[in-house]
Amino acid sequence: MSGYTPELKELLKKVEASRPARVERARKNQHFPALTMEQRKEWLSKYHPDYKSEGRRAVKVGPNKGETFPDEVVNLLESRSRINPKNIDLSKIDYETDVLVIGAGGAGTAAALIAQENGLKVIVATKLRHGDSNTVMAEGGIQGADQEGDSPYYHFIDAMGGGHFSNQPDLVAALTNDAPLVLHWLESLGLMFDKYPDGRMLARHGGGTCRRRMHSAGDMTGAEIMRVVRDEARNRTEDIKVLEFSPAVELLLDTSASGGGRCAGAILYNLETKEYYIVRAKAVVMATGGFGRLHIQGFPTTNHYGATADGIVMAYRAGVKLKDLDSTQYHPTGAVYPEQNVGLLITEKVRGLGSQLINIDGEEFCFPLEPRDVESSCIIRECLDKGKGIMTPVGRVGVWLDSPMIEALHGEGTVRKELPAKYIQFKRYGIDISKEPMLVYPTLHYQNGGLMINANGETTVPGLYSAGEVTGGVHGRNRLMGNSLLDILVFGRRSGLNAAEYIKAGVKGSRGQGVKLTLEHVEKFEKELKAAGVKEPVIGPMILPEYTPDHVKARRWGQSA
Amino acid sequence: MAKDKKLIKPLATGDKTIPPEGAKMIPIYIMGREYVVPETLTIMKATEYAGYQYMRGCGCRGGICGACGTFYRFLGDYKLKSGLACQTVVQPNMVIAQLPFFPSNRPSYNLEKLVPAGIKQGMENSPHEELRRLYPEVFKCVGCGTCTRTCPMDIDVMDYIALMKRGDLKGAAIKSFDCVMCGLCASRCPAQISQFTAAMFVRRLYGKYVLPAAEHLKKRVEAVKSGKYLKMLDELAKKSTDELKKLYTEREREPDMTEPGKWMPKDVSHL
Ligand SMILES: Cc1cc2nc3c(=O)[nH]c(=O)nc-3n(C[C@H](O)[C@H](O)[C@H](O)COP(=O)(O)OP(=O)(O)OC[C@H]3O[C@@H](n4cnc5c(N)ncnc54)[C@H](O)[C@@H]3O)c2cc1C
Ligand code: SF4
Ligand code: SF4
Ligand code: FES
Numbered sequence: 001m002s003g004y005t006p007e008l009k010e011l012l013k014k015v016e017a018s019r020p021a022r023v024e025r026a027r028k029n030q031h032f033p034a035l036t037m038e039q040r041k042e043w044l045s046k047y048h049p050d051y052k053s054e055g056r057r058a059v060k061v062g063p064n065k066g067e068t069f070p071d072e073v074v075n076l077l078e079s080r081s082r083i084n085p086k087n088i089d090l091s092k093i094d095y096e097t098d099v100l101v102i103g104a105g106g107a108g109t110a111a112a113l114i115a116q117e118n119g120l121k122v123i124v125a126t127k128l129r130h131g132d133s134n135t136v137m138a139e140g141g142i143q144g145a146d147q148e149g150d151s152p153y154y155h156f157i158d159a160m161g162g163g164h165f166s167n168q169p170d171l172v173a174a175l176t177n178d179a180p181l182v183l184h185w186l187e188s189l190g191l192m193f194d195k196y197p198d199g200r201m202l203a204r205h206g207g208g209t210c211r212r213r214m215h216s217a218g219d220m221t222g223a224e225i226m227r228v229v230r231d232e233a234r235n236r237t238e239d240i241k242v243l244e245f246s247p248a249v250e251l252l253l254d255t256s257a258s259g260g261g262r263c264a265g266a267i268l269y270n271l272e273t274k275e276y277y278i279v280r281a282k283a284v285v286m287a288t289g290g291f292g293r294l295h296i297q298g299f300p301t302t303n304h305y306g307a308t309a310d311g312i313v314m315a316y317r318a319g320v321k322l323k324d325l326d327s328t329q330y331h332p333t334g335a336v337y338p339e340q341n342v343g344l345l346i347t348e349k350v351r352g353l354g355s356q357l358i359n360i361d362g363e364e365f366c367f368p369l370e371p372r373d374v375e376s377s378c379i380i381r382e383c384l385d386k387g388k389g390i391m392t393p394v395g396r397v398g399v400w401l402d403s404p405m406i407e408a409l410h411g412e413g414t415v416r417k418e419l420p421a422k423y424i425q426f427k428r429y430g431i432d433i434s435k436e437p438m439l440v441y442p443t444l445h446y447q448n449g450g451l452m453i454n455a456n457g458e459t460t461v462p463g464l465y466s467a468g469e470v471t472g473g474v475h476g477r478n479r480l481m482g483n484s485l486l487d488i489l490v491f492g493r494r495s496g497l498n499a500a501e502y503i504k505a506g507v508k509g510s511r512g513q514g515v516k517l518t519l520e521h522v523e524k525f526e527k528e529l530k531a532a533g534v535k536e537p538v539i540g541p542m543i544l545p546e547y548t549p550d551h552v553k554a555r556r557w558g559q560s561a
Numbered sequence: 562m563a564k565d566k567k568l569i570k571p572l573a574t575g576d577k578t579i580p581p582e583g584a585k586m587i588p589i590y591i592m593g594r595e596y597v598v599p600e601t602l603t604i605m606k607a608t609e610y611a612g613y614q615y616m617r618g619c620g621c622r623g624g625i626c627g628a629c630g631t632f633y634r635f636l637g638d639y640k641l642k643s644g645l646a647c648q649t650v651v652q653p654n655m656v657i658a659q660l661p662f663f664p665s666n667r668p669s670y671n672l673e674k675l676v677p678a679g680i681k682q683g684m685e686n687s688p689h690e691e692l693r694r695l696y697p698e699v700f701k702c703v704g705c706g707t708c709t710r711t712c713p714m715d716i717d718v719m720d721y722i723a724l725m726k727r728g729d730l731k732g733a734a735i736k737s738f739d740c741v742m743c744g745l746c747a748s749r750c751p752a753q754i755s756q757f758t759a760a761m762f763v764r765r766l767y768g769k770y771v772l773p774a775a776e777h778l779k780k781r782v783e784a785v786k787s788g789k790y791l792k793m794l795d796e797l798a799k800k801s802t803d804e805l806k807k808l809y810t811e812r813e814r815e816p817d818m819t820e821p822g823k824w825m826p827k828d829v830s831h832l
Contacts, residue, residue, distance in 0.1 A: 005585075005601065132620030132628055146778045149815060149824045152790040153831040156797050161809035169798035177790050180781040187774060190672060190765030192734065199773030200821055210812040218738060223625050227742065228768075231761050235669045245616070271616050295575030304621045339603050340648050342576070343623070393601050395579040429650070544614065547577045552612035 003430035005393055008337075008439075014362030015400050015437055022364065023408040026354055034367040040374050047377040047385070049297045050328055060532040061525065063321040072294040073325060076313050079540025080526060082249045083267060083276060085519035090252070093280045093517075097123040097241075099499050100266055100281035102248040102311065105133030106222070106485065107468030108287035109229040110492030111457075111499070115285075116239045118500035123279060124240060125268050127247035127288075127306045127543065130233070131226045134289050134304050134469060135488060138222025140206070141214040142489075143482035144179035147203055150211035152176035159483055162208040163476025166324070171474045171491075174455040175483065178490040183215060185493070191228045192217050206481045207348075214482045219421055222485055245271045247310060247543050250522055251284065251318045251464070256515040263318065263464035264517055269543070280517060283463045283499035286311045287492060290447035290469040293545040300334060300396070301444040302343045310541035311470040315451050317525045320459045323472035324449030329479060332375035334443025336398035338429045343443050346422060348372075350401060350438075353418060354409040358400040358437065359388035365399075376442035383441065390439060398439040407434050446479055448472065457495030465499050467491035576622070578602060578610050590636075590656040604631055604646040604657055618661035624648040627741035630713065630748075633657045643745050645713045663744040665755035668695045672765060688766050689728040696759045699725055701752045708746035708756055714739045718746045718756050725763060733760065734767035777822060793831060 004012060025031075035043060044051045049070065058068050059077045069077065099115045101108045104126035112122045124130070145155040155176035160167055183201070187193060194202040194216050203212040217224035233240050246268045254264040265280040288311030292303025301307070316322065333350070335341040351357075351368040359365050359382050366378035379399055383389030389397035406415050415434035416423050426433045449472035457465040468488040475483060529537055580586075580599040587600050589607060596611040605619060620628030629646035636654040646659055670691070693700065699722060708718035716739055724732040737760035747755045784790070797805070813826045826832075 128617075128620055129626075129628060132626050136626045137621050137623055146775070146781045148777060148822050149826055149832070151793075151832045152785070153793045153797065154812070156794055157805065157808050157812060160797075160805050161812075165802045165805055165809075173794035173798045177785060177794055180778060180785050183775075184778055184782045187778065188769065190767070190769035192738065192764055192768040192772065193775075195772060195775065196821060197773075199775045200777060201775045203821065205815070205817060211815045212817075220625060220739070223741070224738075227761060228765060231765060232672070234667060235671065237669065293575075298574035300575060302623070304623075304626065305615065305619045337601075338650065339601055339606055340624070340650065391581055393580065393584050394599050394606075395581055395584075544616065545576070546614060547575070547606075547609040548612055548614060549578065549610055 004337075004436065007393070008390070011360060011390055012436065014360070015358050015402060018358070018362040019402065019405065019408070022356060023405055026356075026405065026409060032356070032364045032367050034370060035374060040370075043377040043381060044373060047380040048373050049299065049330065050326070050373065055297050056326070060534055061528045062316050063319060067326070069326050070296045070328070072296050073291070073309065075538050076294070076309055076540045076542060077316055078529060078534045078537050079313060080529065080537045081317070081522050082269070082539050082541070085523050088267070088276070088278070088519065090278060090517040090519065092278065094277040095123055095279040097121050097279065097281050098503055099123075099283050099285060099496070100125065100279050101285045101287060102266060103127070103286070103288035103468075103470070104130045104230075104242060105287060105289050105468065105488065106135035106225055106229065107289075107488035107492035108285065109226075109233055110489050111285045111287060111465070111467060111496035112233055112240050113229060113236070114493045114496030115500050116236055118497060118504075120239070120500050120503060122240045123281070124233070124242045125246045125248050125266070125279065126242065126244055127271075127310070129244050130242050131230045132304060132306060133226065134292075134307060135485070136223045136226045137302065137304060138485050139219045141204070141216040141221050141482045142183070142225070142485040143206065143209070143213050143480070144183040144215060144486060145176060145211065145213050146180045146183060146201065147211060147213060150213055152179065154211055155179060155213065158209050159475070159480060162480035162483075163478050165476070167476035168323070168473030170455045171453070174494065175474055175487060175490050178493070179486055182486060182489040182493070185489075186225065186228065189228050189232055191224060194218065208480045225485060225489075243268065246277070247271065247541075248314060249276070249541060249543070250519065251314050252278070252280070252517045252519065253318060253461070253521055254515055255518040255520065260515065260518070262462040266314075271543075278517070282503045283465060285457070285495045285499060286315055286451065286459070286464065286466040286470055287468045287495075288470050292444050292447070295545070296328060296444055299330065299442060299444040300336065300343045302331070302334065302345060303444070305545065308542040308545060310543060311466070312450060313541040315459065315461075315464065315466070318461055318464065318521050320461055320464065321452045322449060323452040324477055325447070325472060327448040327477040328444060329446035329448055330373070330376050330442045331445045332372055332379060332442050333401055333440040335438060336396040336441045337392045337439040338431070339394065340429060341425060342396065344425065345443070345445070346401060346438060346440055347419075350403055350406070350419065350422070353406045353414065355401050355403045355405050355437075358402050359386075360390050361388060379440070379442055392439065396441070398441040400437040401440045402437040403433045404435055404437060446484065448475055448477055448479060453491070455494070456498040457491050458498065463502065465495035467495045576606065578606055587651065587653040589651050589654070592658055593656065598651060600651070602651055604644070604649050604651055605629060607651045608646070618646065618659045622647045625741055627743035628661065630660045630743035630745040631657060632660060632745075643711045643713055645741075645743065648713070660745065660748060663748045665744055665747050665758050666698070667755065667758040670695060670762065672769060688730055688770065691766070692725060692759070692763065695762065698752060698754045699759050702726065702754060703752055705751060707749045707751070711745045711749050713743060713745060714741055716740060721760060722754065722756055725759065730763050730767050731771055734764045737764065
């Protein structure tokens with residue numbers, strides 16, 4: 001049980017057959033021609049999920065009414081609540097707290113710690129286990145301008161350039177200013193940063209950086225960050241109560257004669273007993289992460305199981321505006337074989353070292369170092385339009401990434417030397433990537449946009465704060481590696497702190513006579529759906545993705561709808 | 562190979578498995594019940610293919626969160642094996658049970674107050690004493706090696722426990738670094754040790770008190786706290802896209818191979 005199946009091995013022969021000639025040409029610097037500017041535009045608009053009009057539509061309701069997003073996102077923005085407000089007695093409170101944090105990834109946990117340090121009681125409600133998140137999956141590193149020849153000034157310029165200058169500048173200023181504070185905070189919590197013997201942090205370049213400021217903890221930086229902040233939260237259980245397997249499904253606002261409209265809690269859902277609970281809080285931090293598991297247009301994803309855009313859906317109903325949510329980061333080369341590696345990122349370096357992309361007939365079909373979005377379009381075109389992809393035994397399609405060329409071009413042993421982690425990751429499953437190519441296809445990696453916030457982590461709804469991948473603006477329409485681990489901690493901490501200040505300043509009338517919790521915004525939203533003619537809305541938020549195959553569904557003969 | 566164009570259209574979408582016609586199917590046993598699933602799937606995807614929807618026991622689906630610890634045997638074989646459901650490929654006649662949760666011992670502590678300042682000067686004893694106080698059971702390890710055999714991350718768990726016993730915090734921290742905290746080791750330990758929680762404690766002790774602090778970072782933090790960069794950043798935030806583009810294209814790039822901390826840009830006015 002290892003390596004490629006006999007069928008795939010058969011197909012591999014074509015790649016091997018054409019390789020010597022391709023290597024010969026590469027040696028002479030003869031490459032497959034890059035696309036012209038016009039072609040790029042055409043390819044992008046036809047094949048790239050962010051550009052092509054197919055698979056996208058305008059949302060009919062809510063604060064971003066009329067703006068275009070992927071269908072999978074619009075379906076959820078136009079979804080109906082999981083609950084019927086009429087069945088719920090909002091005067092019966094199950095949990096009462098100062099701050100409710102929704103989502104226990106890096107952003108949520110950081111917010112909880114800082115709110116607690118500011119004297120508050122915190123409840124953290126999370127969908128899966130504490131730490132089952134995208135945070136835990138980040139390998140590469142975290143940026144922060146701490147070296148002598150660097151400063152937040154340069155970090156700012158890099159981040160803006162990376163985001164094609166579409167980032168929200170006040171957020172980038174906060175991000176880069178706080179970066180050294182965040183690194184120092186992690187260090188003081190006992191995080192095992194990669195360091196020189198004298199304590200100096202290791203610092204590398206990342207894509208689009210002008211200074212070496214990528215810091216790491218082995219090749220599991222995100223996992224180490226998550227373990228450390230989670231461990232610290234577990235030291236403070238008297239003040240920080242974590243409710244696992246209890247996703248939030250709806251935000252609660254307050255209402256009173258004098259106004260209200262502040263966020264004042266949420267409805268949680270116990271995944272196991274299927275009960276709902278009412279949490280009343282003086283402030284709420286939304287930190288539910290990204291949306292990779294929506295599998296926009298069927299793409300595989302690098303994201304964790306719970307990345308289903310729940311926070312976006314809840315906050316949208318409560319009136320929070322979305323920013324840049326139509327922009328998604330796809331990585332052109334995600335593994336599609338073997339199954340354990342599906343979604344795994346294959347770094348650009350593999351192509352940088354000379355590997356070509358090859359179709360089922362053993363032919364080149366694009367220049368291997370086009371910009372990420374263009375490269376993705378080329379692969380999609382080859383597979384879907386031309387039908388020249390290679391199918392895996394379980395129905396995935398990809399193209400070959402001919403890594404053995406690296407050995408031919410740069411000498412034996414180069415693959416192991418330059419790509420040790422990838423080498424091991426495939427070797428484990430019987431594929432030696434210095435001798436056999438990989439199968440790849442674009443993969444959905446990062447939700448660039450999200451809830452609109454300011455540098456304090458405030459949304460437009462008073463009392464509702466937000467941080468992390470669920471927000472938009474920090475990275476504009478393209479994120480640089482290492483800036484989102486930073487983002488979640490900077491804005492997680494800021495959210496926690498500002499929620500504390502908001503509460504300490506006295507949320508006037510939050511407990512007084514006549515102040516009630518309300519789900520009116522949900523009822524109003526559903527009326528809007530009806531008025532807009534949204535037919536058969538799905539139920540949202542999604543909570544868990546569903547991968548049940550059709551043959552199983554077809555046998556679910558029970559009566560329940 | 563027949564080149565049927567139909568076959569080349571993708572069937573699987575997202576993480577949903579839709580095997581092409583003629584895919585090889587194999588029998589597996591999920592908690593004792595037989596299901597027939599396509600070969601090459603992971604245990605996790607095979608379980609979904611069988612019709613289960615995960616709630617517990619599934620997190621990252623990428624081998625790093627530790628939610629999916631799994632034990633299995635093959636029919637007719639006495640050997641008990643273990644792995645992560647998202648990283649282990651199904652094989653014929655595999656009998657599978659996931660262990661989505663296992664109770665562990667995790668005493669609370671205050672990292673700030675825990676250890677006397679002397680530790681930095683090499684008072685090897687004190688952190689060790691703390692470990693003894695919080696995790697006395699670690700010192701009762703019988704050296705059976707079951708944990709090491711069980712660990713899906715190929716960590717020599719018994720060895721890091723031995724290093725802890727000896728007071729080699731550095732060794733234990735480094736040796737346990739790849740731990741995904743799945744709890745499989747603890748589920749099999751005859752001495753009832755929660756190896757992975759003790760290791761977490763030791764890693765934080767090591768990170769905070771044994772690894773030297775970064776001096777350059779401390780200096781930069783002081784500068785940030787003094788508000789040194791606020792004005793610079795504010796000015797940048799007000800610049801037009803064209804001005805920013807100019808700054809962006811004119812950036813000086815730090816070379817890849819310079820001695821850490823020694824390289825300086827030509828213009829030092831923004832440091
Ligand atoms: C494979 C991979 C590699 C990456 N590499 C890097 C890198 O090298 N550097 C970098 O900077 N960034 C990297 N990133 C991006 C970065 O890891 C994430 O953007 C970031 O960690 C998101 O953090 P978060 O706290 O906002 O969300 P998450 O960490 O995803 O946490 C969100 C939490 O909210 C929970 N949740 C969701 N819905 C609900 C609900 N309804 N109710 C309650 N809880 C809910 C989730 O279960 C989860 O626990 C990578 C991402 C991936 C996937
Ligand atoms: S040391 Fe224990 S908890 Fe950690 S990965 Fe190995 S078996 Fe799992
Ligand atoms: S299983 Fe327990 S007793 Fe056996 S070696 Fe591991 S820690 Fe020691
Ligand atoms: S699901 Fe995270 S390790 Fe398997």
